[in-house]
Amino acid sequence: MVKQVQLYFIFLFTLSTFSESTFAQYESRGVAFNYVDAESFFNAGNYYDALPLYEILMAENPKVVExxxxxxxxxLHLTNSPEKAIEYIENIYTSKPKTPDVEYYLGKAYALNYQFTKAIETFEKAAKNSKTSVKLKDEIPLLIQQCKNAIELVKDSVAVEIINLGNIINTIDNEYSPTINADESTLIYTYKGTKSIGGRQDEFNREEVNGNFYEDIYISNKLLNAWLTPQSISDSINSKLHDASISLSPDGQKLYVYNDTRDFSGDIFESKKENGRWTEPQSLSINSEFWEGHAAISPIGNFLIFSSDRPGGIGGRDLYSAVKQTDDSWGEIKNLGSTINTKYNDDAPFIHSDGVTFNFSSEGHTSMGGYDIFESKIINDTGYLQPRNIGYPINTTANDIFFFVSGRGNAYYSSARKGGFGQQDIYVINVNDVITSKPVLLVKGVVKENKNFTNAKITVRTESGKDLGTYYSDISDGKYQFYVDLNDFYVITYEISEFPSQIESIDATKYTQYTEIEKNINFVSKDVNINGIALTRENPISPIMNLKVNLSNKDKTINKVYMTDEFGKYDFSNLPNDEYYLLFLNEEDEKIIVDSTYIFKGKVTMKGIPYSKALINDMPTDEDGNYRLEMKKHYYGVLSGTSSKLDEMSPEDVMAKFGDQTAAGVIFKVQIAAYSNANNYNGKHLTTLGTIEKTILEDGITRFTLGNFSTLRAAKELQLKAIAKGQEDAFVIVFIYGKRTYLDELVNTGVFK
Incomplete structure (x- = not known):
């Protein structure tokens, strides 16, 4: 069983390229050991490291046929140099034609290089040759049939563009087995190379200077259509053994992985994302004492297809199904039958967003060489449509496996084709014209409790009451997503503790093609209290009684007025937790002296607890909930008809009109924090975005900012980057000749036009 685990992850994945860098990875132990190490690498399927050693040996003994x-x-396995297989093996066949098995391997070289007629002729000779081993002769009928299949598939090739994901994801090492969430914002894949946690090990997991690298799982997130630098996914998942990605649920909350087991059988495990962290993987109940290597879960999570070499199957590796039980275990395990499984190997299933279409890889059916990717349909848990080969050039004469497709129709898979960055690279192909899955609706959004991300329970049902699954928003960013069909009406229930449920309905029948819709949910508690005191800045500073203090929110759905008492105090209670509040004066108030400056200072609490980072007139409260404002003419008359010219403009219109304007003395910055005690702020997570500046204003609060830009657009782009790194309350501020001002004041005064 040891060898089997090694071969699954090395033979299938290390279809690698060769370069001079190989020599640098091998630590020579002397000439006497070169053959031993070469054989060790070769027998483990590590052809990348074996090749340079055999070349050293041949340079010393060029007549040795072996x-x-x-x-x-x-x-034959390094698909970036298949023509060299013909060169070497043809030379042996010409000079020493009686070499055992040489015709068999020459036939494989021709087939790999798309010389199918020559391959068939050579295989037929090998089948009759007594020098061909019995084991290899048994493979020849399949190889001949694959060549015949290939001739037809190449004639009827499909038009696709195969795009490399680039050097942020792909390296000189191996990247493969990609899996993504529904909106393609998270990519999880398997990495094998110099950064592997286990380093080089022998087949018994012992450190070995010239052993094989073991796999780890890496993750990358997309920002502004660009992949961020990948990171090791979690110490709770990656180990010194083989850890490989298999499948990710559409909402990105469940990850299925392959792990080595201590008895070397290899099994499938599930990890869940809880409180923003991946849990330690738990073994699935489908596992046996034999090998289980890959799995695909249906979009609603109640049906599983997996591969296993357990006894009683049709071929080497077969595909099986399992159904989720009421206790969340997997049961009712069934072989998919002879429609899907062949007497060869069938592996790597993937279930599409429609829950009906599925792909898998097979050496049988109409494969054109090695594993090819096939499409079938799930009729029920025992019935499947006859598979069809999805075509050339997606399928090739090498192994084509691990195919993961989004609802948008973008297929992610790995290949060692020419033009890559290293060995196995990850590629993306749009297969909307190749795969026949039905279009679906992707429902996604963000759930917040007040203004904080929360872990909401989301239940999806049809209008008739059919349960279509339960999902959870991610507490780290509030995001959720799931697929529904286009042929029904849906009721979505959002639940968190201590709040009444929120219900949304969707009429999916009005859509005819793949569509993404956004449903952002905010659970707002009406427990916010804003109190304070109004002071005049005349000498001496004194409170103002009977002053009408006005309060509104950003959307102006809240409009409240409070008249200060004899101490100048005001108190707004039972407010919803909006992200933005505006305190202002009415210039018609007889207490107002126009053009004078007033000071408002106070505290914001929620449920009696200080509420930090609440926005009052664009200024976040400190960690104790305190705020201090200078009330100038800019904040007079908001309700009396002197509103800003920007009030009726959408953010997109504001950016289009003013995003690229510049003016003398005007500078834009991104405020990321405000603290009365500057030592309480840690901005290490933002250091890659630039130098963090500290400024102490008259209120004694330290503001932390990033950037100095002449345009609003440049500052807005930096704000989005800060938000993506977890600083969700970052916002743009503006100064004119070093004095804090506001965009609408620049517009109202004619600085911006």
Missing amino acids: YQLKIGRCH
Whole structure:
């Protein structure tokens, strides 16, 4: 069983390229050990490291046929140099035609290089040759049939563009088995190379200077259509053994992984994202004492297809189904039958967003060489449509496996094709014209409790009451997403503790093609209290009684007035938790002296607890909930008809009109925090965005800012980057000749036009 685990993750994945850098990765133990190490690498399926050793050996002993044949066989698996397989093996066949098995390997070299007629002729000779081993002769009928299949598939090729994900994701090492969430904002994949936690190990997981690298799982998130630098996913998942990504649920909350087990059988595990962290993977109940290597889960999470080599199957590896039980275990395990499974290997299933279409890889059916990717339909848990090959050039004469498709129709898979950055690279292909899955509706959004992200329970049902699954928003960013069909009406219930449920309805019948809709949910408690005191800045500073203090929110759905008492105090209670409040004066108030400056200072609380980072007139409260404002003419008359010219403009219109304007003395910055005690702020997570500046204003509060920009658009782009790094309350501020002002004041005074 040891060898089997190694071969699954190395033979299938290390269809690698060869370069001179190989020599730098091998630590020579002397000439005497070169052959031992070469054989060790070769027998483990690590052709990338075996090749340079055989080349060293052949340079020293050029007449040794074994070295030449092993070099040729290495090139059969290093798909960036398939033509060299023909070069080496043809040379042996010409000079020493009686070499055992040489015709068999020459046939494979021709097939790999799309010389199918020559391959068939050579395989037929090998089948009759007594020098061909019995085991290899048994494979020849399949290889001949694959060549015949390939001739037809190449004639009827499909038009697709295969795009490399780029050097942020792909390196000189191996990246493969990609999996994504529904909106393609998170990519999880398997990495094998110099950064592997386990380093080089032997087949018993012991450190070995010239052993094989073991797999780890990496994750990257997309920001502004660009992938961020990948990171090791979690110490709770990655270990010194093999850890490989298999499948990610559409909402990105459940990850299925392959783990080595201590008895070397290899099993499928599930990790859940809880409180923003991945849990330690738990073994699925489908696992046996035999090998289970890959799995696909249906969009609503109640049906599973997995691969196993357990006894009683039709071929080597077969596909099986399982149904989620009421206790959340998996049961009712069934072989998918002879429509899907062949007497060869069938592996790597993937279930599409419609819950009906599924792909898998097979060496049988109409494969054109190695594993090919096929499409079928799930009729029920025992019935499936006859598979069809999805075509060339997606499928090739090498192994094509691990195909993961979004609802948008973008397929992510790995390949060692020419033009990559290293060995296995990850590619994306739009397969909307290739795959026949039905279009679906992707429902996504963000759930907040007050202004904080929360872990909401989201239940989806049809209008008739059919349960379509339960989902949870991610507490780290509030995001959720799920698929529904286009042929029904849906009722979505959002629940968090201590709040009444919120219900949304969706009529999906009005959509005819793949569509994404956004439903952002905010649970707002009416427990916010804003109190304070109004002071005049005349000498001496004194409270103002009977002054009408006005309060509104950003959307102006709240409009309240409070008249200060004899101490100048005001108190607004039972407010919803909006992200933005505006305190202002009415210039018609007889207490107002126009053009005078007033000071408002006070505290914001929620449920009696100080409420930090609440926005009052664009200024966040400190960690104790305190705020201090200078009330100038800018904040007079908001309700009396002197509103800003920006009030009726959408954010997009504001950006289009003013985003690129500049003016003398005008500077834009991004405020990321405000603290009365500057030592309480840690901005390490934002240091890659630039130098963090500290400014102490008259109110004694330290403001932390990033950037100095002449345009609003440049500052807005930096704000979005800060938000993506977790500073969700970052906002743009503006100064004119070093004095804090506001965009609408620049507009109202004609600085911006």
